[in-house]
Each structure stands twice: as structure tokens, then as C-alpha cells.
Amino acid sequence: MATKCLVFGTQCVAKSDHSQPKTGELAYRKGDILTIMRTGTGKEHYKARHNTTGEEGLISATNMREREAIRVDPSLSLMPWFHGKISGPEAVSKLRPVEDGLFLVRESIRHPGDYVLCVGYSSQVIHYRVMYQHSKLTIDNTQYFYNLIDMIEFHSKHKGAIATKLLKPKDKEGTKSAELELFNLVLFCCPLAVFEGDYIGQKVAVKNIKCDVTAQAFLEETTVMTKLQHKNLVRLLGVIVDNGLHIVTELMAKGNLVNFLRTRGRFVISTGQLLRFALDVCEGMEYLESKRLVHRDLAARNILVSNEGVAKVSDFGLTKVDCKASDNAKLPVKWTAPEALKKEKFSTRSDVWSYGVLLWETFSYGRQPYPKMSVKEVKERVEQGYRMEAPEECPPTVYALMRGCWEAEPKKRPSFHKLQEKIERDCLEIDSNPGQVARSEPEPTRLVRAGSNGSGS
CATH class of the missing domain: 3.30.200.20 (Phosphorylase Kinase; domain 1)
Structure with missing residues (x-):
């Protein structure tokens, strides 16, 4: 740990007591948890805050071990009361002996895609169909919910359209409530x-x-x-x-990249800055690529900009499982690779396709891709070989990269590592020739020479 660089917010556990601190140092006991605030006076010293006392001071990294990441018990569930696809009679047997307010939720067998709320009341089990309408859930077409958790929370406090408040969940066998186990995970x-x-x-x-x-x-x-x-x-x-x-x-103070570009425009943001945003995203994606992680929803709306103007990839852990895996209508068609749309084959190379669309968004200053085309038209025409034209004033090498990202055969698309190398070259050239990116002049020919084929293969 002594040689490891600790970043802001890292939590550490003290390996031994430090009860007689010198001036400026922090006192702590073995097992205390401390949070890194910034680098201190030496290579292995950091300014830290004691999580219990709130006191701040210098600590030595040699006397610390990094606190392990959150470990999640695989049996933990956000919906322990959800029993999946079971029949009505099975639900009744699970709710015996019947108590007022005892409940579970199951998938509807008769109406696929809907759910059933099963509630004990007056010594019997009442089954309420939960319908999926307009991307929301409802029992009575009056009260609508984003998800089952919201619905259960509401009916735990209000009777609403059902016979009784939900008082006691019937947990599925083998599950534990994540809410009870992890309530204080983050203070x-x-x-x-x-x-x-x-x-x-x-x-x-x-x-x-x-x-x-x-x-x-x-x-x-x-x-x-x-x-x-x-x-x-x-x-x-x-x-x-x-x-x-x-x-x-x-917190990313400047919001998402789409709004950042739209509210400033080409007279405020230079080509060089656009390239740096593109490089920022590419470096983040190259890191995910090295970890063999697939984003699945890479788009400018999911890129956030820090107060310092650094672009960062967000929502990279939220798209592994779609709400309704079989519902292709939920996929962001204009950003999704053809093989992912047709066969649900997601990979780093399908992320590369999306990155090409993100490049187009960036160099068009936040325009919606495939302008004036419906989702249906996009799917049909892209399959037939159509590709978007270059945004106005887009450097030719950047457009070549876009076209490389949009190769129909995934294996022909460049890796994020290759894309990063090419964008870095363009950034270096702009840094060394800042006067050549003035908006009033045509794009310089030097950009055509740098990685002119754009295939990355």
C-alpha cells in the first residue's frame, strides 16, 4: 500500500494505533476508518478525515490498508417479496396462514408482461392485476408507478385501490432484504x-x-x-x-455533453476542445475495454462534464440488464450497432459503433443523430448500408474515424486503443498549431494526413 497512490475519497482502515500524533498529524486507533482528502507533505503522506470524529490531519500510508469495495451478498434482493412466475394457487399456499396485509408479487401467467399483487385480507388472498401501460405500472388506471418498488412503497403507506395496506412482505425463499441489510451503506x-x-x-x-x-x-x-x-x-x-x-x-457540475455543446455552440467551443472531449471519452472506454466491460448505452447524454471541463463516461454499470430484455423497442436505436439490434450481440465493438455516433454528436455540437429520420427509417437504411454524412466543419480524419466505427462487420471496427492513438495525434497537432483551427478558415490539410483511412485495422 505504501507505493500505491490514493485518490480523493478513498477509505482506509488503520492497521495499528497512532495515539501520540505530532503537530498536524491525525490520531486514530487500530481498525478506525479514515477518508483520504488530499496528498500531504511527502510521497506516502496524505491529509485524511476520521470518519467517526470528523477530525482532519496527516496520516502515513504505510500504516493503512485500503478498505475493500462494497461486497454484496448474492442472496440480497431489492424485491425479496417478488416470487417470479408462480401460479395463483402457489401464491395462496405461500401466504398461508393468511394475515391481513401479508403480501407477495408474482408474474402474471395469464397476461405475460403484467404482474399480480397477492394480498391477505379477511382470511382470504386477493389477487390484483398490475398492468404495464405506457412504460408505467397501474392497478386501477388512476395511480401509476415507475416500478414495483414504488408501488409497494405507496401501498405500504396508503390503502389506495386495494383492500388493505401492505403490512408484511412474504419473502421468496433464499432471499434477504437488501434494504434491511445495507440501509447504512452510504452515510x-x-x-x-x-x-x-x-x-x-x-x-x-x-x-x-x-x-x-x-x-x-x-x-x-x-x-x-x-x-x-x-x-x-x-x-x-x-x-x-x-x-x-x-x-x-x-458531482459533474457542467452536466451532460449534449446540453454543454448545445448551450455554447461552435463560436465558443473550438475544434481542439471537441477533440479533447472525444479523447476523454475514448480513454474512459479504453479502460472499460481493458477490463472487458461493455457499456451498451454509450451516447453524449451519458457523458458528463466536470467543473474543470473534463468529459467522463457515466452510467457504465446500469445497462447490463434491460428492464424488459425482450423488448427491443427500449434500445436506443440511433446509437446501437446493427448486430446488437438484430441479435442482441453486445460487445466492445458494438460500443465502438456507438462511439462513432457520439463523435458525430460531438462535432455537430449536440445535434440529434440521423436528423429528420424516424427510428424505423434508421434501422432499415443502416442495414442497407447508409451512414451519416460528416457534420459541418468536421475535420476529415475525425469523419474517417466515424466511418471506421460504423463498419458493418464488428471485427473491422477499430479498438478503443487504436482510436485513442489516432485522436491523440490529432490533439497533438492542434496543440502545436493552435492558429490553424480558426473557424473562419477551412480545416487544415494536416488533419487529412493524420490517420487518413480511419479504419483502425
């Missing part, structure tokens, strides 16, 4: 929906995951996601399990 509390706040002295963002299946899948992947550390990935700090799943990340 961040607010009774309302929170989008911004403070955590250990750092501004953070909190995002509620509305899709039940995605939230459960993300919970299972938390150990992996908290281990990912890269300057161009939005850092996951932890999760809150309270009436669903909320993820806590570093």
Missing part, C-alpha cells in the same frame, strides 16, 4: 428525492434507478463498479438502499 440521508448533496466533504450526485431489474443487476455488480478507478469515468462512491436503489457518484 447520506434526505427524506426526498435527492440530486445533489455533500458526502465526506465532497459534492455528490444521487441518482434513483427506476427499473427494478436494472437496479437489482447493478446491486449485484457493485463490488466490480466500486473498484473501477479512471480519470474519465464518473466515480461511483457507493449506494443507498432505501425504497429502491440510489447510486452516489461524484
Whole structure:
């Protein structure tokens, strides 16, 4: 650990007591948890905050071990009361002896895609069909919910359209409630929906995951996601399990890349800055590529910009499982590779296709890709070989990269490593010739020479 660089927010566990600190040092006991605030006076010294006392001071890295990432028990469930595809009689047997307010949720066998809320009341079990309409759930066509967790939370507090409040969940055998087990996983509390706040002295963002299946899948992947550390990935700090799943990340003050570009435009943001955004994203994706992780929803809306103007990839752990895996209509068609749309074959090379569309978004200053084309037209024409034309004033080498990303055969697309090398060359040339990127002049021919074929193969 002594040779390892610790980043802001890293939590460490003391290996032994340090009860007689010198001036400026922090006192702690063996087993105490400390949070790194910044690098201190020497290579192995850091400014840290004691998680219990709140005191700050210098610590030695040699007396610390990095706290392990959140470990999630595979039996933990955000919906322990969800029993999957069981029949009505099976649900009744599981709810015996019947108690008022005892409940479970199952998939509807008679109406695939819908659910059934089974509730005990007056010594019998009542079955309420939960219909999936307009991307929301409803029992009575009056009250609508984003997901099952929201519905259960509501009916635990209000009777609404059902016979009784939901008082006691009947857990599926072999599951445990993640809410009870992990409630204090992240020390961040607010009774309302929170989008911004403070955590250990750092501004953070909190995002509620509305899709039940995605939230459960993300919970299972938390150990992996908290281990990912890269300057161009939005850092996951932890999760809150309270009436669903909320993820806590570093705050990206300038919002997503689409809005950042649209609100500033070509007279504020230079070609050089666009290239640096493209490089930032590529470096983040090259890191995910090295870890053999697939994003599945790479688009400018999922790239966030920091206060310092650094672009970072976000939502890279949220798309492993779609809310309804069989529902292709939910895929972002204009960003999704043909093989992923047709055969659900997602890979790093399908992410590369999406990166090509993201490049187009970036160099068109946030325009919607495939302008004036419907989703149906896009699917049909792309399959027939259609590719978007270059955005106005886009450097030829960048457009060549886009075309390389849009090769129909995934194996012919460049890797993110190759893309990174090519964009770095363009950035270096612009850095060494800043006067050549003036908007009033045509794009310089030097950009045509740098990686002119754009295939990356």
C-alpha cells in the first residue's frame, strides 16, 4: 500500500494505533476508518478525515490498508417479496396462514408482461392485476408507478385501490432484504428525492434507478463498479438502499455533453476542445475495454462534464440488464450497432459503433443523430448500408474515424486503443498549431494526413 497512490475519497482502515500524533498529524486507533482528502507533505503522506470524529490531519500510508469495495451478498434482493412466475394457487399456499396485509408479487401467467399483487385480507388472498401501460405500472388506471418498488412503497403507506395496506412482505425463499441489510451503506440521508448533496466533504450526485431489474443487476455488480478507478469515468462512491436503489457518484457540475455543446455552440467551443472531449471519452472506454466491460448505452447524454471541463463516461454499470430484455423497442436505436439490434450481440465493438455516433454528436455540437429520420427509417437504411454524412466543419480524419466505427462487420471496427492513438495525434497537432483551427478558415490539410483511412485495422 505504501507505493500505491490514493485518490480523493478513498477509505482506509488503520492497521495499528497512532495515539501520540505530532503537530498536524491525525490520531486514530487500530481498525478506525479514515477518508483520504488530499496528498500531504511527502510521497506516502496524505491529509485524511476520521470518519467517526470528523477530525482532519496527516496520516502515513504505510500504516493503512485500503478498505475493500462494497461486497454484496448474492442472496440480497431489492424485491425479496417478488416470487417470479408462480401460479395463483402457489401464491395462496405461500401466504398461508393468511394475515391481513401479508403480501407477495408474482408474474402474471395469464397476461405475460403484467404482474399480480397477492394480498391477505379477511382470511382470504386477493389477487390484483398490475398492468404495464405506457412504460408505467397501474392497478386501477388512476395511480401509476415507475416500478414495483414504488408501488409497494405507496401501498405500504396508503390503502389506495386495494383492500388493505401492505403490512408484511412474504419473502421468496433464499432471499434477504437488501434494504434491511445495507440501509447504512452510504452515510447520506434526505427524506426526498435527492440530486445533489455533500458526502465526506465532497459534492455528490444521487441518482434513483427506476427499473427494478436494472437496479437489482447493478446491486449485484457493485463490488466490480466500486473498484473501477479512471480519470474519465464518473466515480461511483457507493449506494443507498432505501425504497429502491440510489447510486452516489461524484458531482459533474457542467452536466451532460449534449446540453454543454448545445448551450455554447461552435463560436465558443473550438475544434481542439471537441477533440479533447472525444479523447476523454475514448480513454474512459479504453479502460472499460481493458477490463472487458461493455457499456451498451454509450451516447453524449451519458457523458458528463466536470467543473474543470473534463468529459467522463457515466452510467457504465446500469445497462447490463434491460428492464424488459425482450423488448427491443427500449434500445436506443440511433446509437446501437446493427448486430446488437438484430441479435442482441453486445460487445466492445458494438460500443465502438456507438462511439462513432457520439463523435458525430460531438462535432455537430449536440445535434440529434440521423436528423429528420424516424427510428424505423434508421434501422432499415443502416442495414442497407447508409451512414451519416460528416457534420459541418468536421475535420476529415475525425469523419474517417466515424466511418471506421460504423463498419458493418464488428471485427473491422477499430479498438478503443487504436482510436485513442489516432485522436491523440490529432490533439497533438492542434496543440502545436493552435492558429490553424480558426473557424473562419477551412480545416487544415494536416488533419487529412493524420490517420487518413480511419479504419483502425
